[in-house]
Amino acid sequence: xxxxxxxxxxxxxxxxxxxxxxxxxxxxxxxxxxxxxxxxxxxxxxxxxxxxxxxxxxxxxxxxxxxxxxxxxxxxxxxxxxxxxxxxxxxxxxxxxxxxxxxxxxxxxxxxxxxxxxxxxxxxxxxxxxxxxxxxxxxxxxxxxxxxxxxxxxxxxxxxxxxxxxxxxxxxxxxxxxxxxxxxxxxxxxxxxxxxxxxxxxxxxxxxxxxxxxxxxxxxxxxxxxxxxxxxxxxxxxxxxxxxxxxxxxxxxxxxxxxxxxxxxxxxxxxxxxxxx
Numbered sequence: 001x002x003x004x005x006x007x008x009x010x011x012x013x014x015x016x017x018x019x020x021x022x023x024x025x026x027x028x029x030x031x032x033x034x035x036x037x038x039x040x041x042x043x044x045x046x047x048x049x050x051x052x053x054x055x056x057x058x059x060x061x062x063x064x065x066x067x068x069x070x071x072x073x074x075x076x077x078x079x080x081x082x083x084x085x086x087x088x089x090x091x092x093x094x095x096x097x098x099x100x101x102x103x104x105x106x107x108x109x110x111x112x113x114x115x116x117x118x119x120x121x122x123x124x125x126x127x128x129x130x131x132x133x134x135x136x137x138x139x140x141x142x143x144x145x146x147x148x149x150x151x152x153x154x155x156x157x158x159x160x161x162x163x164x165x166x167x168x169x170x171x172x173x174x175x176x177x178x179x180x181x182x183x184x185x186x187x188x189x190x191x192x193x194x195x196x197x198x199x200x201x202x203x204x205x206x207x208x209x210x211x212x213x214x215x216x217x218x219x220x221x222x223x224x225x226x227x228x229x230x231x232x233x234x235x236x237x238x239x240x241x242x243x244x245x246x247x248x249x250x251x252x253x254x255x256x257x258x259x260x261x262x263x264x265x266x267x268x269x270x271x272x273x274x275x276x277x
Contacts, residue, residue, distance in 0.1 A: 006255035010090050018093040021156045025163040038160065039152035041072075048072040051153075052200045057137055057144040080204035083212045088191060088198055089254035094151035094175070098188050101179045102235045105186045122192040123249040126199040133196060146196050151175065192236050192250060202249050212253055214240045215271035222267075230268060233260035240268055 021038070028036050037043050040051045050072040059065045080087070088095050133146040147153070154171040161169035178190050191198070205211045221241065223229060231239045233256045240257040253270070261268040 007259050010254060013090050014093070014096040017091050018096055018155075021093060022159050024156075025160045029164065038156040039150060040147060047075075049076060051147050051150065051197065052077055052204075053147040053150075053197050054144040056200065057134075057146060060134070061138070061142070077200070077204040080201040081208040081211060083253065084205045085198055085201045085252045086212075087201060088195075089252040092152050093155045095191060095252075097155075097175075097179060098182060098191055099235050101183050102186070102188050105183045109186060121250060123199075123202060125193045126196065126202075129194060130196050130199050149194070149196050151178070151190060151195065152197075187237070188235055191252075198252075206249065209274045210272050212270055212272055213248065214251060214253065214255075214257060215269050215273065216241050217267050217269075220267040221261075223261075229260040230257035233257050 020035075024035060035042070035044050040054060042049050048071075050069055052073045055066075055069045055073040058069070076087075130146065133149075137145050154169075154175055158169050158171045158175070161167045161171070182189050218241075228239065228241075230241070231237070234240065235254070235256065236250060236252070238251055238257075240251070240261075255270065258268045258270065
């Protein structure tokens with residue numbers, strides 16, 4: 001895939017998925033059932049895809065792995081093992097909204113406005129959140145609860161409530177508050193520091209050291225500390241030149257840094273390898 005087409009193809013896929021989950025409830029009401037469901041459990045013909053986080057909770061609670069869920073959740077994890085967390089950057093409709101809000105904030109807010117900076121990595125914060133969620137689940141719940149913190153689920157439920165139940169879902173307010181907070185902070189807080197679904201996808205990709213990742217060729221890099229277009233292009237504020245450390249767990253393979261780098265010696269590219277450089 002040519003570098004300058006990466007962002008174009010990604011946007012087409014993101015927008016297609018976002019529109020699909022807007023009109024899907026209407027199509028289902030009209031009798032179209034080849035695709036139905038939401039981002040926790042979606043059916044595409046004979047294929048059933050289930051949120052791995054929901055399956056994890058069921059398995060841990062009952063000490064039993066339902067065979068019927070093996071394929072439905074295994075497909076998602078296998079994709080993550082091979083291609084990294086591309087769901088977050090190529091499919092998730094909230095990821096699209098978060099990126100657009102982040103881009104708007106960079107253009108609208110004054111340059112003197114200080115964005116929030118965190119020293120701790122998002123992977124560690126997600127681990128803490130998931131651990132607390134599992135403890136709460138074991139103590140007080142009988143059905144999966146952590147996966148309710150799924151922003152793509154809330155996105156799809158907005159339109160399910162609107163077109164099927166003829167109601168305005170609380171999800172509208174929740175999503176709006178998160179996006180407004182990200183706009184003010186100029187930081188993609190949910191995707192990088194909170195989203196529990198992405199944690200399992202990260203774990204899956206770490207099982208395969210040869211998963212798709214951003215590769216960095218130092219000998220071709222002509223940028224400097226004061227001019228780093230690849231990091232400026234990253235909506236998660238990651239430096240792709242340092243992805244050999246824990247930050248690599250947070251990269252979602254959006255490819256924006258690769259596109260930004262194409263005019264500066266093409267030091268970045270997608271690759272399947274153990275090392276990023």
